[in-house]
Amino acid sequence: MNGMKTTLDLPADVARSLRLESARRGGRKAASLTRLVSDAVRRVYTSPEATAKSRLDLTPGRVVVTPPRGTPKVSSENVRAALYD
Amino acid sequence: MKHLLDNDVFLAAIYRGHALHGRARLWLDAAKPGGWGVAVETYLAMVRLSMNPAVMHAGVLTAKQALDVVEAELGGRHPGRVILSARKPERSLLEKAVGHRQIMDFWLVQVARDNGAKLATADAGTLANWPALTVKVG
Numbered sequence: 001m002n003g004m005k006t007t008l009d010l011p012a013d014v015a016r017s018l019r020l021e022s023a024r025r026g027g028r029k030a031a032s033l034t035r036l037v038s039d040a041v042r043r044v045y046t047s048p049e050a051t052a053k054s055r056l057d058l059t060p061g062r063v064v065v066t067p068p069r070g071t072p073k074v075s076s077e078n079v080r081a082a083l084y085d
Numbered sequence: 086m087k088h089l090l091d092n093d094v095f096l097a098a099i100y101r102g103h104a105l106h107g108r109a110r111l112w113l114d115a116a117k118p119g120g121w122g123v124a125v126e127t128y129l130a131m132v133r134l135s136m137n138p139a140v141m142h143a144g145v146l147t148a149k150q151a152l153d154v155v156e157a158e159l160g161g162r163h164p165g166r167v168i169l170s171a172r173k174p175e176r177s178l179l180e181k182a183v184g185h186r187q188i189m190d191f192w193l194v195q196v197a198r199d200n201g202a203k204l205a206t207a208d209a210g211t212l213a214n215w216p217a218l219t220v221k222v223g
Contacts, residue, residue, distance in 0.1 A: 035139070039138055042138055042143070052143050052144070053143075053144060054141065054144035054146060056146075056150060056153070056154065058153060058154065058157040059157070059161070060157050060160035060161035060162075061117070061157075061158065061160055061162055061163060061164070062114065062158075062161060063154050063157045063158040064099065064101055064110075065099055065100045065101060065102075065144075065154060066101045066102075067100070067101065067102035067142070067143075067144040068142075068143050068144050071141075071142050071143065071144055072102075072142060073102055073103070073104050074096075074100070074102055074103050074104065074140050074141075075104050076093045076097075076104070076207055076208065079092065079093045079103075079140065080093070080186055080208075081139075082133075082134060082137050082139050082140045083133070083134065083189070084186045084189065
């Protein structure tokens with residue numbers, strides 16, 4: 001993963017919320033703390049201006065959604081995890 | 086209707102960021118004239134996936150955009166059907182599932198079968214379990 005490795009000193013209630021949410025989603029394998037924190041930060045702190053958007057080609061019967069440059073590819077396994085965990 | 090698309094194939098055909106996009110798009114374009122559709126569950130799965138940052142990252146769609154995408158894909162020269170099953174899930178199919186993830190896959194196999202279609206999927210487990218009721222994409 002091309003990211004930043006860091007240590008966070010989380011308040012007890014935040015740590016507990018993360019553990020509960022991870023358990024709710026099926027455990028650390030399905031929803032690691034890294035993933036939960038990353039999702040939350042993206043939702044809360046990413047401004048609309050800074051967010052590149054998908055490009056939509058809505059040609060009837062032949063739609064193509066093109067993600068912003070640099071977006072990681074999604075695999076069939078990612079799709080299954082997102083739907084079923 | 087000849088083919089019912091599973092959730093992954095429907096997303097892959099539409100979303101350029103999916104690893105199977107090229108093959109799924111080609112397959113769907115070729116299959117459409119024979120008649121195609123998606124289950125209501127797959128319609129909703131496509132909307133959910135398009136709005137999910139774990140899948141789409143910064144390119145997540147709004148609900149309106151996701152619905153526009155699905156409706157536009159279902160339109161065109163060879164419109165797709167949206168199948169709302171009137172039948173109950175069939176025990177003889179579902180009890181073959183190994184793990185919770187296969188329940189929806191096998192349900193879609195049943196929906197396809199009940200509508201005289203084959204399920205278009207890239208999932209090896211579904212293909213192996215139901216070779217006569219599925220067709221491989223990708």
